Amino acid sequence: MTNQRIKPSLPWKTRISIALISTLNDAACRPNGTINRRLLRFLDLQAPPNPKPTNSVSSSDTTLDATRNLWFRLFSPSLPSDLLLPVVIFFHGGGFICLSPASHAYDAVCRRFARKLPAFVISVNYRLAPEHIYPSQYDDGFDVLKFLDENRATILPENADLSRCFLAGDSAGANLAHHVAVRACQTGFQTLKVMGLVSIQPFFGGEERTEAEEQLVGSLLVSVPRTDWCWKAFLPEGSDRDHGAVNVSGPNAADMSGLDFPEAMVVVGGFDPLKDWQKRYYEWLRKSGTKATLSEYPHMIHAFYLFPELPEASQLILQVKDFMTKCWSELQHN
């Protein structure tokens, strides 16, 4: 097997910041399975919530449960209050081990989503591994849905349409969004209805090594040693990567038959070592009877859409917007 010789073409600024993030992240993840949180905090530039509309979006934080630091940041576009808008519940990436809605890159991308979709975006702060292992992240994600359903009137602006709700996430956040979507299908909500799932470069895996994992060695951000480390930090002692949370379409997968699983959009990048897992996920969704579309960005790396200087980052937001419009119009015509 030869290593991929063709490198993605990225602006030097993007390349430098990714190299820096990768290096510091590697230094923070210790061989003994613990994390140097102090070092990670240094790397994780914070953006505070901002109640004043900036670039037509304001934001505020709401705490659900202080004992487990469960909170979310709501991004509200400045639009006429008689205009009903969909609600996007967003889960950030970071291998289940780092980052938050206040991380600069995620605050910025949620602002862009809120403005350009437009939608109310709720970015969830879930607990992190290895301090908190599976399934605390899924519990936190699901509890936010329940909370919104039960406290809709006091928490959300009147023009937030919870019956037009989308789950979205990237990387580990897209893994989380999938598992929360499964739980949502098994639950009766009062008004909340999940209409679609936006799965951006989801973080799945298995014991097996895929062709992309073997070929795209030396990739920035995502590599086999890094993903193995994250899975080990996330999974209960004694589990392997064929756990149903990881090998989502594998032998231990949740039974999808009989679930009214929402329509999904799966985004894959050509230089993402996780791309084979992502395509398998897409194919498995289709086989399970879910409507799904595959959106491929052949020249893109993992997490490309967080870098607004890349034209593909803007393209992706437009595709998400089209997807949301499509789900909505299909529902009206049924």
Ligand SMILES: *[C@@H]1O[C@H](CO)[C@@H](O)[C@H](O)[C@H]1NC(C)=O
């Ligand atoms: C892991 O390593 C760090 C730094 O070397 C050390 O401070 C910490 O106590 C170790 N933790 C465990 C559980 O071994």
Ligand SMILES: *[C@@H]1O[C@H](CO)[C@@H](O)[C@H](O)[C@H]1NC(C)=O
């Ligand atoms: C994950 O599950 C698939 C489907 O059952 C299986 O083919 C694959 O071998 C599993 N992955 C591993 C063992 O890494």
